[in-house]
Amino acid sequence: xxxxxxxxxxxxxxxxxxxxxxxxxxxxxxxxxxxxxxxxxxxxxxxxxxxxxxxxxxxxxxxxxxxxxxxxxxxxxxxxxxxxxxxxxxxxxxxxxxxxxxxxxxxxxxxxxxxxxxxxxxxxxxxxxxxxxxxxxxxxxxxxxxxxxxxxxxxxxxxxxxxxxxxxxxxxxxxxxxxxxxxxxxxxxxxxxxxxxxxxxxxxxxxxxxxxxxxxxxxxxxxxxxxxxxxxxxxxxxxxxxxxxxxxxxxxxxxxxxxxxxxxxxxxxxxxxxxxxxxxxxxxxxxxxxxxxxxxxxxxxxxxxxxxxxxxxxxxxxxxxxxxxxxxxxxxxxxxxxxxxxxxxxxxxxxxxxxxxxxxxxxxxxxxxxxxxxxxxxxxxxxxxxxxxxxxxxxxxxxxxxxxxxxxxxxxxxxxxxxxxxxxxxxxxxxxxxxxx
Amino acid sequence: xxxxxxxxxxxxxxxxxxxxxxxxxxxxxxxxxxxxxxxxxxxxxxxxxxxxxxxxxxxxxxxxxxxxxxxxxxxxxxxxxxxxxxxxxxxxxxxxxxxxxxxxxxxxxxxxxxxxxxxxxxxxxxxxxxxxxxxxxxxxxxxxxxxxxxxxxxxxxxxxxxxxxxxxxxxxxxxxxxxxxxxxxxxxxxxxxxxxxxxxxxxxxxxxxxxxxxxxxxxxxxxxxxxxxxxxxxxxxxxxxxxxxxxxxxxxxxxxxxxxxxxxxxxxxxxxxxxxxxxxxxxxxxxxxxxxxxxxxxxxxxxxxxxxxxxxxxxxxxxxxxxxxxxxxxxxxxxxxxxxxxxxxxxxxxxxxxxxxxxxxxxxxxxxxxxxxxxxxxxxxxxxxxxxxxxxxxxxxxxxxxxxxxxxxxxxxxxxxxxxxxxxxxxxxxxxxxxxxxxxxxxxxxxxxxxxxxxxxxxxxxxxxxxxxxxxxxxxxxxxxxxxxxxxxxxxxxx
Numbered sequence: 004x005x006x007x008x009x010x011x012x013x014x015x016x017x018x019x020x021x022x023x024x025x026x027x028x029x030x031x032x033x034x035x036x037x038x039x040x041x042x043x044x045x046x047x048x049x050x051x052x053x054x055x056x057x058x059x060x061x062x063x064x065x066x067x068x069x070x071x072x073x074x075x076x077x078x079x080x081x082x083x084x085x086x087x088x089x090x091x092x093x094x095x096x097x098x099x100x101x102x103x104x105x106x107x108x109x110x111x112x113x114x115x116x117x118x119x120x121x122x123x124x125x126x127x128x129x130x131x132x133x134x135x136x137x138x139x140x141x142x143x144x145x146x147x148x149x150x151x152x153x154x155x156x157x158x159x160x161x162x163x164x165x166x167x168x169x170x171x172x173x174x175x176x177x178x179x180x181x182x183x184x185x186x187x188x189x190x191x192x193x194x195x196x197x198x199x200x201x202x203x204x205x206x207x208x209x210x211x212x213x214x215x216x217x218x219x220x221x222x223x224x225x226x227x228x229x230x231x232x233x234x235x236x237x238x239x240x241x242x243x244x245x246x247x248x249x250x251x252x253x254x255x256x257x258x259x260x261x262x263x264x265x266x267x268x269x270x271x272x273x274x275x276x277x278x279x280x281x282x283x284x285x286x287x288x289x290x291x292x293x294x295x296x297x298x299x300x301x302x303x304x305x306x307x308x309x310x311x312x313x314x315x316x317x318x319x320x321x322x323x324x325x326x327x328x329x330x331x332x333x334x335x336x337x338x339x340x341x342x343x344x345x346x347x348x349x350x351x352x353x354x355x356x357x358x359x360x361x362x363x364x365x366x367x368x369x370x371x372x373x374x375x376x377x378x379x380x381x382x383x384x385x386x387x388x389x390x391x392x393x394x395x396x397x398x399x400x401x402x403x404x405x406x407x408x409x410x411x412x413x414x415x416x417x418x419x420x421x422x423x424x425x426x427x428x429x430x431x432x433x434x435x436x437x438x439x440x
Numbered sequence: 441x442x443x444x445x446x447x448x449x450x451x452x453x454x455x456x457x458x459x460x461x462x463x464x465x466x467x468x469x470x471x472x473x474x475x476x477x478x479x480x481x482x483x484x485x486x487x488x489x490x491x492x493x494x495x496x497x498x499x500x501x502x503x504x505x506x507x508x509x510x511x512x513x514x515x516x517x518x519x520x521x522x523x524x525x526x527x528x529x530x531x532x533x534x535x536x537x538x539x540x541x542x543x544x545x546x547x548x549x550x551x552x553x554x555x556x557x558x559x560x561x562x563x564x565x566x567x568x569x570x571x572x573x574x575x576x577x578x579x580x581x582x583x584x585x586x587x588x589x590x591x592x593x594x595x596x597x598x599x600x601x602x603x604x605x606x607x608x609x610x611x612x613x614x615x616x617x618x619x620x621x622x623x624x625x626x627x628x629x630x631x632x633x634x635x636x637x638x639x640x641x642x643x644x645x646x647x648x649x650x651x652x653x654x655x656x657x658x659x660x661x662x663x664x665x666x667x668x669x670x671x672x673x674x675x676x677x678x679x680x681x682x683x684x685x686x687x688x689x690x691x692x693x694x695x696x697x698x699x700x701x702x703x704x705x706x707x708x709x710x711x712x713x714x715x716x717x718x719x720x721x722x723x724x725x726x727x728x729x730x731x732x733x734x735x736x737x738x739x740x741x742x743x744x745x746x747x748x749x750x751x752x753x754x755x756x757x758x759x760x761x762x763x764x765x766x767x768x769x770x771x772x773x774x775x776x777x778x779x780x781x782x783x784x785x786x787x788x789x790x791x792x793x794x795x796x797x798x799x800x801x802x803x804x805x806x807x808x809x810x811x812x813x814x815x816x817x818x819x820x821x822x823x824x825x826x827x828x829x830x831x832x833x834x835x836x837x838x839x840x841x842x843x844x845x846x847x848x849x850x851x852x853x854x855x856x857x858x859x860x861x862x863x864x865x866x867x868x869x870x871x872x873x874x875x876x877x878x879x880x881x882x883x884x885x886x887x888x889x890x891x892x893x894x895x896x897x898x899x900x901x902x903x904x905x906x907x908x909x910x911x912x913x914x915x916x917x918x919x920x921x922x923x924x925x926x927x928x929x930x931x932x933x934x935x
Contacts, residue, residue: 006460006479007453007456007457007480007481007482008481008658009453009481009482010481010482010483010487010538011487015484015486015487015490017487017494018489018490018494018507020508020509021502021503021504021507022507024505024507025504025506025508025511026507027504027747051533052595054515054535063914064606065914065918066612066915067613067614067879067880067907067911067912067915068880068908069906069907069908070906071846072846073845073904073906074904074905075845075902075904075905075906076846077843077905078841078844078854078871078903079842079868079870079891080764080839080840080842080865081771082763082837082838082839083761083765083768083837084839084857087853087856089853089854089860089861090853092851093851093855094849094851095844095849095850095851119509120511121514121515121518148848163660171688196839244769270511330580381630385506
């Protein structure tokens with residue numbers, strides 16, 4: 004008897020359910036830890052598997068245990084005596100120092116303050132983006148959406164051969180054959196052998212002859228019956244039916260506008276990129292059908308691809324309005340508002356050619372805002388500047404100009420970011436799930 | 441001389457089968473081991489991690505703490521801080537052992553001898569396992585537990601189920617009968633009871649209660665009175681099994697919650713003998729694999745190279761670092777268990793004068809397997825050490841005993857491995873392995889079911905050692921959740 008079973012091909016991830024329960028349980032701690040670890044990581048590392056250290060608050064598993072340090076006395080035996088004799092005194096290790104005294108440490112130490120483990124990108128982003136969504140997303144142009152899905156819709160009597168439901172068909176055929184008493188091959192064979200046996204013996208008696216005639220008739224009847232009672236009749240055939248269903252989706256496009264001019268230092272660009280990186284991950288994860296348009300500008304704006312937007316360098320003067328014009332141009336060309344939800348996020352350090360700010364606001368008020376579901380402006384500041392501009396109303400030219408636009412349009416948001424730690428709260432605030440839609 | 445069973449380092453199923461047969465022959469014919477039928481499964485490292493996180497069982501209900509365990513083990517393993525066990529073996533009939541696919545052929549042979557015969561024999565013959573665990577039924581029971589808890593999650597919501605399990609887990613160590621044997625209902629009775637319980641639940645689901653404001657619970661079910669289970673109609677106090685008591689008498693729990701408590705305490709009871717026999721169990725398995733591997737070599741069934749590879753891993757398994765070594769983490773149960781058993785063999789075969797004085801019953805008897813089989817069957821760690829630890833082994837381990845008073849700045853050396861110290865130290869070491877004394881002795885002292893429903897719990901302190909304060913409060917909160925009313929924990933010195 005073989006005693007070995009090869010289980011290596013059994014499905015893996017048996018404890019996935021446990022893991023999900025654990026993540027759910029430690030949600031608050033994990034969210035904190037994820038945000039902290041995202042803050043410290045480089046732009047390119049956002050959205051990778053990473054180690055997360057959480058406090059065990061919330062996932063503690065307390066048990067009653069004795070605490071010999073708090074009182075009482077006890078004996079214990081250790082191995083490895085070299086020089087001790089009875090009566091010797093050994094200094095106790097102080098708390099926290101007792102690492103080498105493994106048993107002691109295990110017995111007395113708390114040992115479970117922090118808990119470190121690895122989370123996958125999926126899990127991290129799930130946690131990070133929970134409760135976030137694009138604001139004011141309107142289900143526009145249902146008729147235009149090409150996406151449809153096929154759904155099962157029971158069984159029909161007509162269809163294409165590839166959709167035949169064999170089980171149903173065979174069952175119907177079997178039932179019909181039973182009811183109509185279609186002779187089975189075995190029955191016919193029995194008749195034939197009987198007939199053959201009789202004929203072989205020779206039709207010597209009256210009875211035998213009569214039987215042969217009768218058998219022949221019976222056989223002919225049976226064969227005929229088999230012919231007109233088909234094994235599978237067209238009435239038996241059933242097909243799986245499917246119906247087409249439109250998937251209600253909404254088309255959305257997100258314009259990402261970033262200032263990469265000379266006034267934006269490395270730090271500012273890094274902050275802006277981090278913000279867009281998050282936005283990018285968020286959109287890709289939550290909305291399968293969101294188009295993202297990357298526009299970067301100096302004194303001149305151009306549409307670039309993802310790679311270039313995040314990783315290439317460029318420098319030059321600053322004219323913010325060029326980016327807005329570029330955006331409008333692309334919108335007119337590819338994203339006609341009737342069919343599209345339009346979003347825009349703009350990041351800049353707030354400096355632009357003098358006079359340009361007014362021009363920007365004009366474009367915004369007259370052309371862009373009527374089209375947009377939501378427009379977020381993120382201004383990247385120095386930390387010192389942040390203190391100077393603690394008041395929302397004071398700021399650089401562009402900021403002040405945009406504030407007037409913000410007061411006009413409820414779907415226009417302005418936020419400031421001075422350090423990496425600001426990105427996450429600001430991001431969450433901008434894309435918080437709103438109650439009423 | 442026979443030809444070796446294998447010469448390649450890589451294993452394959454044909455070689456495993458040959459080795460298994462050879463080992464089986466030695467184990468059954470020469471060592472006269474008595475084992476459950478074996479079922480040996482080869483698994484990948486990922487599956488081994490899975491098995492770790494479900495307490496080594498092939499199936500287990502879902503709970504976040506197992507996910508936490510998995511995350512921790514995975515982190516340690518991926519970081520290279522800890523290797524995986526070579527095997528896991530389950531006390532069931534048939535006895536299931538898992539072999540890791542990464543093991544070399546020699547390791548697989550070692551593991552088969554260790555788990556499928558060493559542990560297996562111990563599970564089948566040791567009195568604690570015989571009396572307290574049900575090897576036939578454990579897998580069925582786990583399947584039931586898993587299904588039942590999943591059904592409860594569907595019906596009552598994950599959070600509610602989780603809350604009960606959390607509290608039950610916190611009290612798991614206090615969820616065993618230490619001295620009194622728990623009743624063992626037959627399978628039919630269990631099924632019948634389960635059916636009745638479900639029916640009761642269906643009946644007590646009253647649509648009227650749904651109209652009450654949230655937070656108002658339907659009246660709790662009366663404690664299920666069961667003549668076979670009830671040790672008399674009166675509460676028996678004091679009661680050491682906290683989970684059992686709460687399951688029976690809690691005024692607030694609903695039937696399904698009681699069933700969850702029962703599942704957790706059944707598992708605690710199932711694992712309890714393993715906690716009491718760590719040294720013996722590992723010692724037995726290690727001694728058996730050592731004996732069998734050497735016999736395989738003596739018979740020419742494994743090569744010299746294989747023997748050396750085996751010895752290399754054997755010595756690292758039974759390595760005992762000194763107390764001041766960085767690697768020290770308590771006495772290694774493999775080292776102590778194997779050391780004592782190898783010592784018994786030595787005493788039977790080549791006793792010294794000292795041995796004859798200490799072990800007159802078997803010193804020089806020659807039949808070491810008989811002595812060992814008897815020890816494996818009838819002892820647990822505490823009694824085994826008290827009975828069989830020899831002065832020679834204490835010298836080999838260079839054991840010494842310290843006295844720790846919590847208010848003194850120093851430990852005091854009370855005994856070392858010399859004539860004055862042997863007996864005293866042996867008793868102290870035995871006590872160290874007495875799970876009943878190492879666990880806090882906590883009992884239900886009283887419960888007022890009619891009046892304020894206050895539950896009195898008592899910690900009987902041993903030598904004045906109190907409970908760890910912060911965890912004490914946390915666990916009490918869990919107990920309070922299950923009891924539904926105030927819980928008072930007092931600590932008194934055990935007379």
